[in-house]
Amino acid sequence: MARPRILVVGAGFAGVECIRRLERRLAPAEADIALVTPNSYQLYLPLLPQVASGVLTPQSVAVSLRRSSRYRTRIVPGGVIGVDTRAKACVVRKITGEIEEHAYDHLVLAPGSVTRTFDIPGLAEHARGMKTLAEAAYLRDHVISQLDLADAGEDEAERAARLCFVVVGGGYAGTETAACLQRLTHHAVKRYPRLDPREITWHLVDLAPKLMPELGDSLGRTALDVLRRRGIQVSLGVSVAKASATEITLTDGRILPSRTLIWTAGVAASPLIGTLDAETVRGRLVVTPEMTVPGADGVFALGDAAAVPDLAAGEEGAICPPTAQHALRQGRTLADNLIATLRRQPLRPYVHKDLGLVVDLGGTDAVSKPLGIPLRGLPAQAVARGYHWSALRTNVAKARVLTNWLLNATAGDDFVRTGIQHPEPPTLRRFEHTDAYLSADQVRARTAALRASGPGTAG
Incomplete structure (x- = not known):
């Protein structure tokens, strides 16, 4: 009999951890494993603010999936743009632009998340995120280029706008991004004799009434004090009303002349989830505690795109937050459950107690809550830093x-930019490819022949 085909979608923490465990615990004769990902590396997402600020190089947080020859997973360079669970096939757009169908016997959905946006005028065109390696590298170039342009220009109003930086989102990503990039400009401006350091302004705005409420009031206030001590203007209960290339209007009526809007106001499940005919909660795919998708034969889901029940929380309806530590552990449990499925053994539910939170504010500043301490x-x-270092694969x-x-x-830093700037900077959609997905009807149209001939017959 042909070996079962396992298709894994996504090379984030969840997908890669699942694959590595499958490779260690499954004999080659038990299954063929394939991974669909546009990039042959696993991105260590929590360290992106340090890439943007120049503390780390991009290569150091992009862990190659091809480095070791002992791994047997086939990497398919591309992205899944639709799933038909009835035909048991995924529609894949390869990096060559070709679109083809890939059949599976068992599907692991770990497509992760994208930056959550809202219908705010000008946001999609003028905001930049902190979700991909390209965005982090772009933002470093952009921030340094604003210092260069302000130093070269003579117009005072334009200079003020170039030296005003706005970060939206008071969660971990936004707080760390504002903290790390503010340190970058604080140190870099010393190399610009024509610029007054007092001209540089950083704003962190968030609609929530507290900064990083998950840390608790005391640590949240500590982080807030650190940011304000550095001169970052933190505005809570405020968001963006509209944005343009030259100014940002806040919901409290303030208008900030600025050429930099960094948007980190939360994440949403990958648009791929919308192509499945399956139940969702808050945009995430509903799964059982064993991470199977109800009503979809052979389909598992985990990570940011799945609403995995949080059995350790002790609250009815609680789902696991989209964090790296949950994704890693879900990957291991799902791999064990997939192996159990192949060997006709019972599955076990995912249970993990949160180990705590860490927030690196750069330099000697940080707030952490390991094991509640x-x-x-x-x-x-x-x-x-010890946690992040140990988590690298x-x-x-x-x-x-x-x-x-x-x-x-x-x-220190040499404040060098690569010079990769475009007259029309890439948008959030282009950085994160959120407009690449098919509609559910388009997926069904492509897999109609497979449905007629029987599920799982595509090449």
């Missing part, structure tokens, strides 16, 4: 990150 300053920084990645940290701490 509140930490500030250097102890929190040691825990935050390969020794090469660990060596690169540690070397970057030591080099930055001792030698």
Whole structure:
């Protein structure tokens, strides 16, 4: 009999951890494994603010999936743009632009999330996110270029706009991004004699009444004090009303002349989930505690795109938050359940108690809550960096990150930009490819022949 075909969608924490466990615990004769991803690396997302600020190089947080020859998973360079669970096939757009159908016997959906946006005038055209490696590298170039352009220009109003930076989102991504990039401009401006450091303004705005409420009131206030001590203007209970290329209007009526809008106001499940004819909750795919999709034969889902029940929370209806630690552990449990399915053994539910939170504010500033213990300053920084360092998957990645940290701490930054700037900067949609997906009807049209001939017959 032909070996069962396992198709994994997404090379984030959840998808890669699932694959690595399958490779270790499944004999080659038990299944063929394929991974669909546009990039042959696993991105360590929590460290992107440090890439944007120049503390880490892009390569150090992009862990290659092809480095070891002992792995047997076939990597399909492309993205899944639709799923038909009845035909047991995924529609894949390869990086060559070709569209083809890939059949599966067992499907693991780990497409992750995208930046959550709202219907705010000008947002889609003028905001930049912090969700991909390209966005982090672009933002570093952009911020340094604003200093260069302000230094070269003579118009005072234009200079003020170029030196005003706005970050939206008071969660971990937004807080760390504002903190790290503010440190970048604080140190870089010393190399610009014509610029007055007092001209540089950073704004962090969030609609919530508290900064990072998951940390608790005390640590949230500590983080707020750190940001304000650095001169970052934090506005809570406020969001963006509209944006243009030259100014940002806030909901409290203020107009900020600015050429930089960084949007980190939460995440939403990958648009791929919308192509399935399946139940969702808050946009995430409904799954059982064993991470199977009800009514879809052979389909599992996990990570940011799945509403995995949080059995450890002790609350009815609780779902796991979209964090790296949950994604990693879900990947292991799902792999075990997939192996159990192949071997006709019982599945086990996912249960994991949250280990805590870490927030790196750059330098010696951090707030952390490991195992519920509140930490500030250097102890929190040691825990935050120690956690991130240990979570990196390969020794090469660990060596690169540690070397970057030591080099930055001792030698600082050279404030070099690559020069990759475009007259029309890429938008959020282009960075994250959120407009690449098919509609449910388009998916069904492409898989109609497969439905007629029987599920799982595509090449």
